[in-house]
Amino acid sequence: MKHHFLHYMDQVIQNRWNEVAFADYGEKKQYTHGEVAQQVERFHKLFRLMGIKEGDKIAIASRNCSNWVVSYMAILSYKAVAVTLLQDFKADDLSRLIKHSDAKMLFVGPFVWRELQHQELPELEAIISMDDFSFIHLAEPYKGNVEHVMSEASALTENTFFSLVKDGMIDLDSMALINY
Numbered sequence: 501m502k503h504h505f506l507h508y509m510d511q512v513i514q515n516r517w518n519e520v521a522f523a524d525y526g527e528k529k530q531y532t533h534g535e536v537a538q539q540v541e542r543f544h545k546l547f548r549l550m551g552i553k554e555g556d557k558i559a560i561a562s563r564n565c566s567n568w569v570v571s572y573m574a575i576l577s578y579k580a581v582a583v584t585l586l587q588d589f590k591a592d593d594l595s596r597l598i599k600h601s602d603a604k605m606l607f608v609g610p611f612v613w614r615e616l617q618h619q620e621l622p623e624l625e626a627i628i629s630m631d632d633f634s635f636i637h638l639a640e641p642y643k644g645n646v647e648h649v650m651s652e653a654s655a656l657t658e659n660t661f662f663s664l665v666k667d668g669m670i671d672l673d674s675m676a677l678i679n680y
Contacts, residue, residue, distance in 0.1 A: 506577055513537050524566050531566055536573065539633070543574035550605070550625055554579040557601050561585040561594055561616070562609030562630040571607040571630070591615035599623060608636065 512521075513533040523530030531539075552558070558575045560582060562568050575582040583601040585594055587609055594616055598606060602623075608616060609630040617636075621627070627637040 506573075509573065522566050522569060529566065531570065536570055539570050540574040540577060543571070544578050546626075547574075547578050547580065547605075552578065552580055552604060555581060557581045557583050557603040558605045558607070559583040559585055559598050559601060559603035560607045561587060561589075561598075561612045562607060563587050563611060565609070565630065567630045567633065568607075568609075571628075571633075585612075587612045591619055595619040595621065 513536065517534040517537075518532055521531045521533045521536050547558075558580050560568060560571055560575070572582055572584070583598075583603050585597055589597070594612065598621060604624065605626045605628065606621070606624050607628050607630055613627075613629070613636065621637075624637065625639040626635060628634070629636050
């Protein structure tokens with residue numbers, strides 16, 4: 501493979517740091533390329549702190565939205581595996597797919613969470629709301645440290661993950677996606 505999509509994203513982010521990357525239709529919230537890079541870096545810190553390793557699975561169950569894209573980019577660029585789940589699945593099916601995938605974390609939208617919150621998901625170390633990236637659930641061992649890491653977002657600069665792609669420190673051919 502000549503170039504991975506993250507290689508192109510790196511170039512776009514560097515060249516258009518202050519320009520709008522995407523927005524949700526009909527809503528005021530929008531992300532600049534720089535804000536996307538900063539949020540991705542925050543998630544990388546969270547993943548490291550929680551012991552997420554290359555190849556670990558992280559599930560996403562939500563409608564398509566800007567935060568879906570940000571979480572997806574964070575997962576793939578960390579070299580974890582994104583397990584994308586349709587929000588239209590029934591709660592029992594979603595629960596089975598999450599368990600079957602061995603996902604360690606879940607990014608979940610409000611529509612899905614209304615149904616899924618009644619399911620037993622003890623294997624998940626964290627459940628993160630797609631609305632605002634707040635924690636819905638966080639396993640006990642992580643509580644103090646993770647909340648500190650997530651609050652450090654304002655200290656980030658342009659030295660984000662995407663520079664690792666340019667420097668060849670991340671092998672983009674080794675990334676994977678599972679889509680249900």
